[in-house]
Amino acid sequence: MRISEGAYENGGNLQSHAMERAFNALREFLHIAHHYNTRKILCVATSAVRDAPNKHEFLHRIKKELGLNIKVIDGKTEALLGAIAASNLLPIEDGVTIDIGGGSTELALIQKRRVIDTVSLDLGTVRLKELFFDNDAPIKQALAFIHNELAKIPPHFTSKTAVGIGGTIRALSKAIMAKNKYPLDKVHGFAFSISDEKKFIDKLISAPVLKLKKFHIKKDRYDTIKEGTLIFREVLKTVGAKDVITSGAGVREGVFLKDLLRNSNYLFPHNFEPSVKSLLDRFCIDEKTQKCHYRLSKKLYEALYSIFDERKEYEKVLLIAAKLLNIGIKVEFYEHHKHSSYIVLNDLQYNLTHKEIVTIAALVRFHKRKLPNEGFVKTFRELLPHENILNWLSFILSLAETLNKDLTCPNIAVSFADKKLHIHTTEPLYLAKEEIKNLQKPAAFAILFD
Amino acid sequence: MRISEGAYENGGNLQSHAMERAFNALREFLHIAHHYNTRKILCVATSAVRDAPNKHEFLHRIKKELGLNIKVIDGKTEALLGAIAASNLLPIEDGVTIDIGGGSTELALIQKRRVIDTVSLDLGTVRLKELFFDNDAPIKQALAFIHNELAKIPPHFTSKTAVGIGGTIRALSKAIMAKNKYPLDKVHGFAFSISDEKKFIDKLISAPVLKLKKFHIKKDRYDTIKEGTLIFREVLKTVGAKDVITSGAGVREGVFLKDLLRNSNYLFPHNFEPSVKSLLDRFCIDEKTQKCHYRLSKKLYEALYSIFDERKEYEKVLLIAAKLLNIGIKVEFYEHHKHSSYIVLNDLQYNLTHKEIVTIAALVRFHKRKLPNEGFVKTFRELLPHENILNWLSFILSLAETLNKDLTCPNIAVSFADKKLHIHTTEPLYLAKEEIKNLQKPAAFAILFD
Numbered sequence: 001m002r003i004s005e006g007a008y009e010n011g012g013n014l015q016s017h018a019m020e021r022a023f024n025a026l027r028e029f030l031h032i033a034h035h036y037n038t039r040k041i042l043c044v045a046t047s048a049v050r051d052a053p054n055k056h057e058f059l060h061r062i063k064k065e066l067g068l069n070i071k072v073i074d075g076k077t078e079a080l081l082g083a084i085a086a087s088n089l090l091p092i093e094d095g096v097t098i099d100i101g102g103g104s105t106e107l108a109l110i111q112k113r114r115v116i117d118t119v120s121l122d123l124g125t126v127r128l129k130e131l132f133f134d135n136d137a138p139i140k141q142a143l144a145f146i147h148n149e150l151a152k153i154p155p156h157f158t159s160k161t162a163v164g165i166g167g168t169i170r171a172l173s174k175a176i177m178a179k180n181k182y183p184l185d186k187v188h189g190f191a192f193s194i195s196d197e198k199k200f201i202d203k204l205i206s207a208p209v210l211k212l213k214k215f216h217i218k219k220d221r222y223d224t225i226k227e228g229t230l231i232f233r234e235v236l237k238t239v240g241a242k243d244v245i246t247s248g249a250g251v252r253e254g255v256f257l258k259d260l261l262r263n264s265n266y267l268f269p270h271n272f273e274p275s276v277k278s279l280l281d282r283f284c285i286d287e288k289t290q291k292c293h294y295r296l297s298k299k300l301y302e303a304l305y306s307i308f309d310e311r312k313e314y315e316k317v318l319l320i321a322a323k324l325l326n327i328g329i330k331v332e333f334y335e336h337h338k339h340s341s342y343i344v345l346n347d348l349q350y351n352l353t354h355k356e357i358v359t360i361a362a363l364v365r366f367h368k369r370k371l372p373n374e375g376f377v378k379t380f381r382e383l384l385p386h387e388n389i390l391n392w393l394s395f396i397l398s399l400a401e402t403l404n405k406d407l408t409c410p411n412i413a414v415s416f417a418d419k420k421l422h423i424h425t426t427e428p429l430y431l432a433k434e435e436i437k438n439l440q441k442p443a444a445f446a447i448l449f450d
Numbered sequence: 451m452r453i454s455e456g457a458y459e460n461g462g463n464l465q466s467h468a469m470e471r472a473f474n475a476l477r478e479f480l481h482i483a484h485h486y487n488t489r490k491i492l493c494v495a496t497s498a499v500r501d502a503p504n505k506h507e508f509l510h511r512i513k514k515e516l517g518l519n520i521k522v523i524d525g526k527t528e529a530l531l532g533a534i535a536a537s538n539l540l541p542i543e544d545g546v547t548i549d550i551g552g553g554s555t556e557l558a559l560i561q562k563r564r565v566i567d568t569v570s571l572d573l574g575t576v577r578l579k580e581l582f583f584d585n586d587a588p589i590k591q592a593l594a595f596i597h598n599e600l601a602k603i604p605p606h607f608t609s610k611t612a613v614g615i616g617g618t619i620r621a622l623s624k625a626i627m628a629k630n631k632y633p634l635d636k637v638h639g640f641a642f643s644i645s646d647e648k649k650f651i652d653k654l655i656s657a658p659v660l661k662l663k664k665f666h667i668k669k670d671r672y673d674t675i676k677e678g679t680l681i682f683r684e685v686l687k688t689v690g691a692k693d694v695i696t697s698g699a700g701v702r703e704g705v706f707l708k709d710l711l712r713n714s715n716y717l718f719p720h721n722f723e724p725s726v727k728s729l730l731d732r733f734c735i736d737e738k739t740q741k742c743h744y745r746l747s748k749k750l751y752e753a754l755y756s757i758f759d760e761r762k763e764y765e766k767v768l769l770i771a772a773k774l775l776n777i778g779i780k781v782e783f784y785e786h787h788k789h790s791s792y793i794v795l796n797d798l799q800y801n802l803t804h805k806e807i808v809t810i811a812a813l814v815r816f817h818k819r820k821l822p823n824e825g826f827v828k829t830f831r832e833l834l835p836h837e838n839i840l841n842w843l844s845f846i847l848s849l850a851e852t853l854n855k856d857l858t859c860p861n862i863a864v865s866f867a868d869k870k871l872h873i874h875t876t877e878p879l880y881l882a883k884e885e886i887k888n889l890q891k892p893a894a895f896a897i898l899f900d
Contacts, residue, residue: 024880028856035738035857282780288485330732332797342792347782406478407485430474 004048004102008130014052022058027066042255044081045072047103047124075104075120081254082247083108083115084266086163088257089249089274089350090189096157096239099165099250100228102126105149105235109157113267117156123149123231125168125224133227139206146231150238162194162241165250168228171221173246176200178216183380184358188248188349194236205230248349275350276320283327283343290323292409296400297322303414303421308392308442314385317356318393321363322400324348328364341365341376358383362390367397391442398439399447405431419445454498454552458580464502472508477516492705494531495522497553497574525554525570531704532697533558533565534716536613538707539699539724539800540639546607546689549615549700550678552576555685559607563717567606573599573681575618575674583677589656596681600688612644612691615700618678621671623696626650628666633830634808638698638799644686655680698799725800726770733777733793740773742859746850747772753864753871758842758892764835767806768843771813772850774798778814791815791826808833812840817847841892848889849897855881869895 003022006015026043033041049055050072062068073081082099086092087110099106103124109116123146132142164173173190176182176197182190194201204215209222217225236244258266268274284290301318309315328339344361352360358380365376377384384390403410406429413424429449436447453472456465476493483491499505500522512518523531532549536542537560549556553574559566573596582592614623623640626632626647632640644651654665659672667675686694708716718724734740751768759765778789794811802810808830815826827834834840853860856879863874879899886897 024878027878028881031856031858331793335796339796343781346785346789406481408481428474428477431478 003045004126007048007052008126011053012051013054014049014058019058019061023062023065026062026068030066030068040259041068042259043068043070044251044255045070046078046251047075047101050074051103075106076118078104078251079106079108079118079120080115081251081258082106082165083110083118083254084257084261085249085251085253086110086165086247087113087115088261088266088268089253090163090245090247091351091353091356092161092163092245094159095161095163095245096159096241097163097165097247098169098232098235098239100125100168100231100235101166102224105231107153107157107235107239109159110163114265117154119153119157121149121152125228125231128227128231129224139230142227142230143234146234150234153235153238157238158240160240160242162236162239162244163247164232164244165247167221168225169232169244169246170248171217171225172201172204172229172232173244174218175204175216184345184354184383186248186345186349186354186357187246189245189352189354189357191243191245191354193243194241201229201233205233273320273351275348275352276323279324279327279343279347283330285330286326288409289326289404289407292404292407293322293325293397293400294319295409296403296412297396299412299414300396300399303416304392304396307416308389314359314389314393317359317363318396320352320356321360321367321393321397324360325364325367325397325401337365337367355383355385359385359390359393363393363397366394367401388442395439395442399436402435402439403429403432405429405435416445421445421447423447423449425449453495454576457498457502458576461503462501463504464499464508469508469511473512473515476512476518480516480518490709491518492709493518493520494701494705495520496528496701497525497551500524501553525556526568528554528701529556529558529568529570530565531701531708532556532615533560533568533704534707534711535699535701535703536560536615536697537563537565538711538716538718539703540613540695540697541801541803541806542611542613542695544609545611545613545695546609546691547613547615547697548619548682548685548689550575550618550681550685551616552674555681557603557607557685557689559609560613564715567604569603569607571599571602575678575681578677578681579674589680592677592680593684596684600684603685603688607688608690610690610692612686612689612694613697614682614694615697617671618675619682619694619696620698621667621675622651622654622679622682623694624668625654625666634795634804634833636698636795636799636804636807637696639695639802639804639807641693641695641804643693644691651679651683655683723770723801725798725802726773729774729777729793729797733780735780736776738859739776739854739857742854742857743772743775743847743850744769745859746853746862747846749862749864750846750849753866754842754846757866758839764809764839764843767809767813768846770802770806771810771817771843771847774810775814775817775847775851787815787817805833805835809835809840809843813843813847816844817851838892845889845892849886852885852889853879853882855879855885866895871895871897873897873899875899 003014003018005018007013049058055072059070062070079099083097086097092110093112095110097108097110101124103126105121105123106118108118128142131145170187173187176192177190179200205226207215212222212225261267280290297318301315305312305315324340324344326336326340327343328336331339341361341364344357344364348357348360362376362380362384403412408427410425410427410429415422433449453464453468455468457463499508505522509520512520529549533547536547542560543562545560547558547560551574553576555571555573556568558568578592581595620637623637626642627640629650655676657665662672662675711717730740747768751765755762755765774790774794776786776790777793778786781789791811791814794807794814798807798810812826812830812834853862858877860875860877860879865872883899
């Protein structure tokens, strides 16, 4: 709603046309909330309202005419909210979150998924733009201003991993993805090494605005991307980060999660998988079968992992793939493996690395046959495990599904020795045995039933 | 289960190993049915069991040990079942269905979606193969045999449209699709002109088996595709067909539909849309919004169709697209238009032409912006309407969705005159009006609210 429009030129005061727009938009946002029978509405305001001398006039009108309480949060709370989103929705244990906004930049120090400290700096893209870039001031002046603010960061804000939050960093990450022809179209969870991208970042900061298209920057970011990237680069140096992981979630998700998790230290339980849970809630139409695939895959993996995955690195993705194997049936039965993979690629995201997501998508797509070296595998090669590992995982999943061919979920005992996979069961499993004859194996061994 | 294995060499008698296999498979099929808490099981047997002198032994054992009643259906019933599937699930009013099996071929005459007459011929792919092709007999002998059987087709079995049912015709259609680089990967509803494909069909019939790969035939069809295609070609001549439409549904779906529709002349109600209904059952999460998109699209179309669609050819696809616009939200919100389109392409199929399906997929994908000449449109160009029509339909859908931006579904009155689209409403529609400013239009005109 561009609530800050005109404010910077007017002592920070919110302007009447901007307040009118915000009022109109909020009224209709409330219509949307009511349409969905929302029982709880959380509305927060940050920098622009926080700093406005006339904010009370605005807040009062919204309260009086729309019955909506807007909570104005301070900078440290804003930092906390971004950090809650990052620690719950990204596959990280430790890191410093960096959320660059128009008027302020928030940092939070995360250790073992807990928020240790927060800080808010009076450093923002629009602020920097108006003070320096719009006047073509030498970049040295902007840097001096930035460093002056960065001196307020407490010295314990150091981490190998920086978590990038907000529009500037999303735009920068998308630009890097485009430049590198990164195969997965998903910015949340995209990670890069700072040393790999240093040149690109430096060039972007000093590029003329008219050249930004070549840097894969979208038009709506032209006005502040250079300022934002400059702030980001300097903050990264200050915290000593080596890697960046991008967050698609920020203050908005933090507001929701802080409320949801208020009785559990703002943290999902250990090993909680929010995206997997959400996908199963929407797409699982047969919980028994889903649990059976999980149980049989786990048993087979226990008997076989020492052959291809001694350090048990891939058990997690195998078991998630087992859970999600059949979600595509909701779309259509005959090619459900393709649909499961589509859904995984497009909506599995929280708390998993891109490598994990793509491996799960490959496993649900190619279970039932050995992984061919075709389109999907070629496209995502850089994010997939070694072919041998992929073939073993795919085989385990296929075998688990096949053993449950008649949907009675047999009890089995499994052992592997002397190139023989023994499956002990008291069930006849006629359909399963017929299909196992055609199952491609990842190595030369026999499958024996006894 | 290959129940007929060895039967042709043994006076039609079912062989014990084949019966044993069928028994084992049926037992586990019943496990699957019980897993889903099935309340009604319909099991039918055709040609191989029908013609077996020892069928009672087999049927008795299945009944006694599995409690399953197998209904052996005669050839005319088999023809009726295929025709019920075709008339309910394909966009046809009239036609002759042709279902080529291993031992028999069934035909049904459909007029105004009703089955007028049926006939069953002792003409099948395996029969022909064993009698002529396996012995390298001259094709003249096979033709004489075929024509002798075709003489049993009553003379009123004539139609411009032939409906192809069964594996042989599906394989032939898939081969034609591959040869023509047909853009949509969906065999159900694929139509072709016989004169266009005559050369290909003739060449396929006389091709050596080793060359079948070049004809895009899959290995598992090598053994009977030539025989089946020969029968098909001769039947097509006999009924005087000009076009073929392929059915992915056959006896199996017919068994289900005959039972479901037993009190309504084996026909879905007029204008019933089974695929649309099924998609909404699975994916619609907001019926009010879905109905609003439908209502507003209809109103806008009424005011605008005379400009681009005088004969009202595209109202149907527009309104289905309006219903299905949001189904992709179940997958993921931000790119839901892409997901809606994916689901439409992969599961919308019954009772619609391929052109209709692809146009609906394009509309749900590109609503919100003018159709660009990019990947999707290029890929499916041959199945899409003229660009101008597509742009108008897309605009109507976008405008309908935008007008409901705050989800209150406003009452509107619409009129178009003098290059002005007047929208009368008593609601403020702030968000809608903001968004309409950025809406791309299919022609030069103004949008005025009053």
